[in-house]
Amino acid sequence: MSVERDNIGPEVERLSRWRRRILFVIGVGYIIWWAGVLASITGVADAFAIAGVVNIIRIVSFVAWAVPLALLFTVGRRIGLRLRPRVRAALEDELTRANRSVAFQTGYWALLVTVCVLFAISQFEEASLKAALPILIAVGVSVPLLRFAMLERNGDRDG
């Protein structure tokens, strides 16, 4: 095998850390943003006279998830295309694929549990689809992102 043996380790570490952190920020920002949306559409924000604070939280959390996501699709994509094949392979190795698979499974179960909880609540309270959807979207998107970031961080820990 005549592969050049240049040091790809630091680059893989840096990009992996960057990916993990950006996904964590998107996950947290997204769930907070939807919580703000929920507080507004259900009237909770107005009832507690915190509409102003909720609006600020919504704007900040929107920026917190939208900007990293935009960067991921523009700058991140461009960086990804320029990566050397060995770096790309290491960033997308079998541990990463396994972590992603576990993250999606966790998201699926979290979504299923949330649906069951909402169904149970709807038996006692009048639940609107408008209020339920933000919760389901937030759980379905944020749980896999946060779980993936957590698994990637755990991989760095020494046993």
Next chain:
Amino acid sequence: MADAGLRNRLKDVRAKLGLTQAELAERVSVSRKTINTVENGVFVPSTILALRLAKALGMKVEELFFLDGK
């Protein structure tokens, strides 16, 4: 991901050869994290990766990986 029945001597062999996790990771084109989780028994590698690790360390795969109690 982890299989309680599978053990390995990766850490010992790697240390004996004076390799760091990062150096071994480079040899088999994975991240250092993957080597770390395999060594800790958190992640069970695929057959291909197990064979590549054994080859990189100059061993037979069954010398590197073994079942619990063997």
